[in-house]
Amino acid sequence: MYVAVGSTNPVKAAAVESVLPDARIDPVAVDSGVAEQPRGREETVAGARNRAAAALATGDADFGVGIEGGVVERETPPGLWLVMWAAVTDGAETAFGSGPSLRLPGPVADRVRDGGELGPVLDDRLGREAVSEQEGAVGVYTAGRTTRAEALAAAVAGAFGPFLRDDGQ
Template sequence: MYVAVGSENPVKRVAVERTIDGRVEAVGVDSGVSEQPRGRRETVRGAENRARASLSATDAAFGVGIEGGVESREHPAGLWLIMWAAVTDGESVHFGAGPSIRLPEAVADRVRAGEELGPVLDDRLGREAVSEQEGAVGIYTDGRVTRTDALADAVAGAFGPFFTDGTA
């Protein structure tokens, strides 16, 4: 199977590789949403846009889009990290979500003020490219769940309807 993932981020490529047997090509495409998607609707739209664009840019059997965002919630209250995946074969699109984690207020305040989560974490941790390593989910689970793990779960959920007949 040949699959295109709509990102050149190595974590996203590896998440797809963990999910399917076959060749995965990373394709730099535009998400069509803001750099820091806010809310489920924008995050899901970014994933779907990436999936469709990566499929269109290649002759792959499936296009995959993965998008991380933040979402304000009332209950339980706070700003939450969210992640969504979309998979398309050109006719159907299916979605899967990864885990979500409440962000600490010091981080949430900066993101609410307009900063992107990745650079905020880089700054607070004195590191570079956390989003291309364990990601926020890895930081806030003390490495028990990495960004690759979390995104692979979302991708598996999105691929599921393509590989099952829905009768179970």
């Protein structure tokens, strides 16, 4: 199986590799068609769908995968939440899966609400670089108990499920 992943972020490629260890994985740079910091479920899902379609269109892969992280303001429980979505397409059908979601702490949420992008906000607050290409916010806020690659893999597995099942459902 040959899979094009719509991102050159190594964490996103690792997430797909963990779900499909025997597949050929090709990370490709594509445009998500959404803001750098997607806001809301609709925009985050659209970014994943756009990345999957664009990745598939770059060559002769069997599947295109798009992964997008975003933030969603929720009333119950209240706060700004990190969300992650994956889309998988074979060109005829597209399926979706989501990863875990977690509430962002107040000072980080406030900066993102004011227009900041989560990755750079975390880099600044932690005094580090490229947290999004390492453990990500999910790794930071679970004290390493879940990494970004593991969280994204859950979304990818959910999206790939309909293509991998052989039960006719």
